[in-house]
Amino acid sequence: MTTQVIVLNGGSSSGKSGIVRCLQAVLPEPWLAAAIDSLVDAMPASMQESAEGIEFAPDGAVGIGPQFRALEAAWMEGVAAMARAGARIIVDDVFLGGAESQGRWRKALDGLDVLWVGVRCDSETAAAREIARGDRARGMAASQADLVHRGVRYDLEVDTTHTESLSCARKIATHAT
Amino acid sequence: MTTQVIVLNGGSSSGKSGIVRCLQAVLPEPWLAAAIDSLVDAMPASMQESAEGIEFAPDGAVGIGPQFRALEAAWMEGVAAMARAGARIIVDDVFLGGAESQGRWRKALDGLDVLWVGVRCDSETAAAREIARGDRARGMAASQADLVHRGVRYDLEVDTTHTESLSCARKIATHAT
Amino acid sequence: MTTQVIVLNGGSSSGKSGIVRCLQAVLPEPWLAAAIDSLVDAMPASMQESAEGIEFAPDGAVGIGPQFRALEAAWMEGVAAMARAGARIIVDDVFLGGAESQGRWRKALDGLDVLWVGVRCDSETAAAREIARGDRARGMAASQADLVHRGVRYDLEVDTTHTESLSCARKIATHAT
Amino acid sequence: MTTQVIVLNGGSSSGKSGIVRCLQAVLPEPWLAAAIDSLVDAMPASMQESAEGIEFAPDGAVGIGPQFRALEAAWMEGVAAMARAGARIIVDDVFLGGAESQGRWRKALDGLDVLWVGVRCDSETAAAREIARGDRARGMAASQADLVHRGVRYDLEVDTTHTESLSCARKIATHAT
Numbered sequence A, B, C, D: 001m002t003t004q005v006i007v008l009n010g011g012s013s014s015g016k017s018g019i020v021r022c023l024q025a026v027l028p029e030p031w032l033a034a035a036i037d038s039l040v041d042a043m044p045a046s047m048q049e050s051a052e053g054i055e056f057a058p059d060g061a062v063g064i065g066p067q068f069r070a071l072e073a074a075w076m077e078g079v080a081a082m083a084r085a086g087a088r089i090i091v092d093d094v095f096l097g098g099a100e101s102q103g104r105w106r107k108a109l110d111g112l113d114v115l116w117v118g119v120r121c122d123s124e125t126a127a128a129r130e131i132a133r134g135d136r137a138r139g140m141a142a143s144q145a146d147l148v149h150r151g152v153r154y155d156l157e158v159d160t161t162h163t164e165s166l167s168c169a170r171k172i173a174t175h176a177t
Helices: A016-026 A036-042 A045-049 A066-084 A099-108 A123-133 A140-144 A165-175 B016-026 B036-042 B045-049 B066-084 B099-108 B123-133 B140-144 B165-175 C016-026 C036-042 C045-049 C066-084 C099-108 C123-133 C140-144 C165-175 D016-026 D036-042 D045-049 D066-084 D099-108 D123-133 D140-144 D165-175
Strands: A005-009 A031-035 A054-056 A062-064 A088-093 A114-120 A156-159 B005-009 B031-035 B054-056 B062-064 B088-093 B114-120 B156-159 C005-009 C031-035 C054-056 C062-064 C088-093 C114-120 C156-159 D005-009 D031-035 D054-056 D062-064 D088-093 D114-120 D156-159
Touching: A005 A016, A005 A066, A005 A099, A016 A031, A016 A088, A016 A165, A016 B045, A016 D123, A031 A036, A031 A066, A031 B036, A031 B066, A036 A066, A036 A088, A036 B031, A036 B036, A045 A054, A045 B016, A066 A088, A066 A099, A066 B031, A066 B066, A088 A099, A099 A114, A114 A165, A123 A140, A123 D016, A123 D165, A156 A165, A165 D123, B005 B016, B005 B066, B005 B099, B016 B031, B016 B088, B016 B165, B016 C123, B031 B036, B031 B066, B036 B066, B036 B088, B045 B054, B066 B088, B066 B099, B088 B099, B099 B114, B114 B165, B123 B140, B123 C016, B123 C165, B156 B165, B165 C123, C005 C016, C005 C066, C005 C099, C016 C031, C016 C088, C016 C165, C016 D045, C031 C036, C031 C066, C031 D036, C031 D066, C036 C066, C036 C088, C036 D031, C036 D036, C045 C054, C045 D016, C066 C088, C066 C099, C066 D031, C066 D066, C088 C099, C099 C114, C114 C165, C123 C140, C156 C165, D005 D016, D005 D066, D005 D099, D016 D031, D016 D088, D016 D165, D031 D036, D031 D066, D036 D066, D036 D088, D045 D054, D066 D088, D066 D099, D088 D099, D099 D114, D114 D165, D123 D140, D156 D165
Parallel strands: A005 A088, A005 A114, A031 A088, A114 A156, B005 B088, B005 B114, B031 B088, B114 B156, C005 C088, C005 C114, C031 C088, C114 C156, D005 D088, D005 D114, D031 D088, D114 D156
Antiparallel strands: A054 A062, B054 B062, C054 C062, D054 D062
16 A cells, blocks of 8 residues: 555654655655644734633643634644545644544544654754754743653654764665655 | 635745744634645655655755655545544645646545635745745745646635735635635 | 035934835935834843833833843944944934934934935824834834924935835935035 | 954855854843845845846855945944944954954954954855845855965864854853953
């Protein structure tokens, strides 16, 4: 069977979006990116200032409300439908709920051939990269580094602490054909 | 019946994305934006340098190839699936194929309650705004201003030439409830 | 004498940066933009979270502290030096202090040929555009619309309420040669 | 004497801007960033499509024309004036002319206490990061990796190949006080 969806899960500043771009560059066919950050951008601006939506605390904690959860569930169904319609998809997500988040994706992607990839990065290194990129609330990287992997089962794990995104992508690509 | 999808169609620099943000601000429920520009961003970078993908000529002409078309078709199915799963969606598209583009959306959105909105802007004004925004190839606005509306049928049309995005959005919102 | 510096002053969302890009497009010689927003971006991120730096209140009010003021004063000297070294400069600023802000620029630009331009926009229209652009705190446009012009003397005023940025730029350009 | 200007020189994708943000975070006083990329953004858009300005070839080569050179010279004078007026400045530049580029900065910064820092990155690693970031022409990183350091003399060199930006910044900071 052929991989239809690659799901990358990792904490903030672990290097997921760089791996996505590298995967798109090294995989022979065109793959479409579906990132949780793009979903947030597609929501009304007011969703980011409300307990109903998504809240980013000054310490980096992220709170998710019912309106966010509802749109996210519909988005997962949409991503699955794109894959069923023939698009190869790379999902770039942050499993704040760990195994429970994976369960929701598993249900949405039912019947599709999925490659589950854990993107790890040492907590201290991710926190350092968070400062270097300068566009994320300080503390997100550290608070999510381990949390998002709790109870999640992967086909493959990569670690960006000492490995470039391109090398990680090449490793993933060998499992995705 | 309740509107499930609002489709905005208009040429480059006609003011669609501003109307989307205003619609998200004025509509009482949360609506999700699904923009063709975001689809392009989600594709591999190499798609923008290939006749198979999407090409932006220096004069503003846009060429679409089969790989782009295939991913776009899957995206339309995905957008429809999000709406069927309960998300309210505002599509922000450029019907380069006019009536034929609308036909493809009609097919994908079959069974959903759709509000079709034409976003017009005087060609000369759109070209002026293209210079002011500074992030689009010169000529796109003028070449698309009329082209994208050919043969398209709308429930409602707005014109941003002399009307602010917020006023256009308020008018659309009265038809979307 | 030849214009060496064009200073545009106007409230948030009055359309200054669009006019800058249009001026750069219509003026025959290359002009360099010097925007207060770029200065803010060049400061440490921590300056935006401190009473010593610059604070954006949820209601759109902007507070300026002594560290910001010190860097801003040095920046004004730098902009003046660029002009004295032969670069044509378009300053894009928000005179939160009205006449007092102009006085500081006047001192820094001493000896240079400056064209002072007021960029007006009806308060309600600017507030509507603030919603449409979606990247500014709600309330800045309305709170600054009149404030920034208090006691300021101009060579020329433009109003973007009913006039496109490109037309405003063409009008300014006729005074800048 | 106290460091007034830190000049970082390195090729595209060597990690300079990340180091700048980390320096701004770790240095006790506020430092202002002055990046060659920001200068390019401040120029008219047409400068990037002309042999008089700056041209980015598809293979990553960069061509500089007389209009660019003139504005750049004025910018250097302006940066020096900001430092003389009391602002601490971190310059982030790409010495396409190697020692000759340094000579021009040396002349502009005459009399100021400058810390010259070389930012190295293994050519292959920089090329990999160029793919991961996705917003630069392929080939720039490799073509500039060694070129920009030819004949340049530094007070300090850092290498981002195996060292995070934050660690590089901390090392630089110990020399900047």
